[in-house]
Amino acid sequence: MTAESHTVQGTGVVSGYAFGQAAWTRPRPVIPEPAAGRVVLPEEQDAEIERFTRAANDVADRYAQLASNSSGVASEVLSATATLARDRGWLRAATKLIKAGRSAEAAADAATKQFADLFTGMGGLMAQRVTDLHDIRDRVIAALTDQPEPGVPRPDTPIVLLADDLAPADTAALDPAVVLALVTRLGGPTSHTAIIARQLGLPCVVAAHDLASIPEGTQVLVDGTLGTVQTGVSSERAEGIIETDRRRREAVRAWRAPGRTADGTEVQLLANVQDGATARKAVEGQADGVGLFRTELCFLSAQTEPSVDEQARIYGEVFAAFPGRKVVVRTLDAGSDKPVPFANHEDENNPALGVRGIRLNWTNPGLLDRQLDAIAEAARQAGVATPWVMAPMVATIDEAYEFAGACRGRGLKPGIMVEVPSVAVMADEFIAEVDFFSIGTNDLTQYVMAADRLSSPLAALTTPWQPAVLRMVSMAAEAGRRAGKPVGVCGEAAADPLLACVLAGLGITSLSMAEAAIPAVGVQLASVTMDRCRDAARQVLAARNAPDAKRLAASLLTASR
Incomplete structure (x- = not known):
């Protein structure tokens, strides 16, 4: 150096x-001074509105075209941004500003600021979408002023x-x-x-x-x-x-399933999916099954609750993609950053700590029962003997007990997600009520560290390498070991090859992640023994902070020993 x-x-x-x-x-385009300060006369306003609308539609069409040429998460994000570019509220706000005498360029900028302030105040995923709003504004202004698109x-x-x-x-x-x-x-x-x-x-x-x-x-x-x-x-x-x-x-390109350490200890490597299409893509790769079926992502645009039969058809596509293999279905994790239109979401000051996940059943009686009926029917049609089902945001033993009873009464294998710290703290009591744990490290981290996981300034706090978070994971894994029940991880932590080895060393039995991340995790696991994973886990738990924990894991799991 x-x-x-x-x-x-x-x-x-x-x-x-x-x-x-x-x-x-x-850089983002700059609004030329004549356009920024120009007053649009009443007789010019219709033409100015048409000019703005045409530019906004062109930008939305380009987003949609990019979405059609993409796949997976990229396609989903671009489709959502195309919809945002056509948002009636944003278009109305800009139109109103033009009718007040603003130029199309100035109106696009001012309307975006209004909505950016609104989204920022809402927090969570909506606050993160401010980046998308600014990109839409910049591309519209570039189109209006014949400047190159930013990016x-x-x-x-x-x-x-x-x-x-x-x-x-x-x-x-x-x-x-x-x-x-x-x-x-x-x-x-x-x-x-x-x-x-x-x-x-x-x-x-x-x-x-x-x-x-x-x-x-x-x-x-x-x-x-x-x-x-x-x-x-x-x-x-x-x-x-x-x-x-x-x-x-x-x-990584050459790796083939199953996941196992160098001494032959198997660690199940599963895929996160959101519908039949992503499940079919995952089965073409190296996934050994599905560790997280995010059912709420099937319904983000549904204005009315799908019937039991409609839900069963959607869930059945995922079961059909992995016949005879493990598929873990998560009940609706709606609320906070993933509102579902047909659910009764209350207006809350702090939605991440509000009515979300299993708590939706409090304000939407029967919603959970109908979903469990649909999962059971989908499993019956697909010939799945005992499908795995887990509830998000469980916080009390009574919730775990009631959910387990509702599942077992329908022939479903019940589990809960470890996201709320109370579950990790009382892990032995919780695991006694259900058949498995699945640790959602994204939410567990934000609750343990009291830091919004979508906040950029707090990114150093919201890494799952935080020793406090890993100690919570260890508590849940140890409870599962004592009870003889499986404990998986389905948060972003599972996709980190080094952290995957640490998690295996802590006693985690399965890791679920984006299908594309599985081979890299498989290669890293195959390069170390389980004893080495356990040794790394013990030392990482004693680390002072997240950077030290990560550096320590890198030295223990990648150096020749």
Whole structure:
């Protein structure tokens, strides 16, 4: 490393290394002064409204086209953004401003600010969608002023892409042959940038708050595991690191199920799915089953509750994709950042701590019973003997007892998610009521650390490497071991190859993640023995903080011993 070396620390969310020239995203368009200050006369307003509407529709159409050319999470995010670009409320707000004398450009900017302030106040997923709103505004203004669209540059040579944040259109259209890695100043472990980077297999670092200190064109080495971006690294040293990582990637491409450690201990590697299409894609890969079927994602646009028969048909597609294999269905985890239109969501000041998950049954009597009826019917039609079903956001033993009874009465295997700290603290009592645990590390982390998991400034707190979070995981795993019942992890932690080994060492029996992440986890597990995983787990639990825990795991699980 040269004397001019400099390291920017962020949060690593996709493992791997990249070395190349830093390239910043193109800046947002500036509204020319004549347009910014122009007063639109009454007789000009209809034409100005038409000009704005045409630009907004063109932008929405481009989002929709990108969605149709994408797949998985990228397609979903882009489709949602296309819908947002056509939002009637936003279009009405801009139209009203034009009728008040604003230019189309100024109206697009002011209307976006209104909605951005509204979304920020709502918090959670809606606050995170402010990035999408700003991207829509910028692309509309670019269309109105004949400026280049903002976003990803189109270089002739591979780059490491740097950005304050990336909009869905940017991440979904990335070419992995040109973009070697992603680094953002904002964002968090569950941001859409992180999720799509996992899907593309690109090393990714988010919440790198000092990223602006790296100028355009600087040679940088990105470590997606430890979350660092280094300048001043010699080409010789970087090439050695990249060559080692290239061999790892080749091993990932060649890996085949099942998941097991070097000494033959099996760790079930499962896929997270949201419908029949994603389940069919997962079965084409290396997933041994489904560890998390997110049923609420089937209904995010449903205005009325689907009938039992309609739900059974949807659930049956997932069962059919994995005949004879494990499929874990999660009951509606609606509320907070995932409101479902047909559920009675109350207006709450703090929805992440409000009526969500299993608590929806309090305000929507019969909703859970009808869903369990549909799951049982889907399983019967698919010939599944005892389908696994788990409830989210359980907080009391009485809730676990009642849910287990409702499941067993329908021939379903009951489990609960460990997301609320009370379940981990009283894990022995909870596991006695159900047949399995599944730990949702995303929510468990935000509740243990009292930090919104969608807040970029708090990304350092919301990593599952926090020792306090891992101790909660250990408590749940130990309770499962004592009771002889399985304990899985289905949060983003499961997709981190190093953390997967630590989790296995803590006693976790299955890991569920995005299908694309499974081979990398499988390769890492295959490189270490279970004793080594247990040793790493013991030492990581004693770490002082999350960065130390991650560095310690890297030294124990990747060094030759």
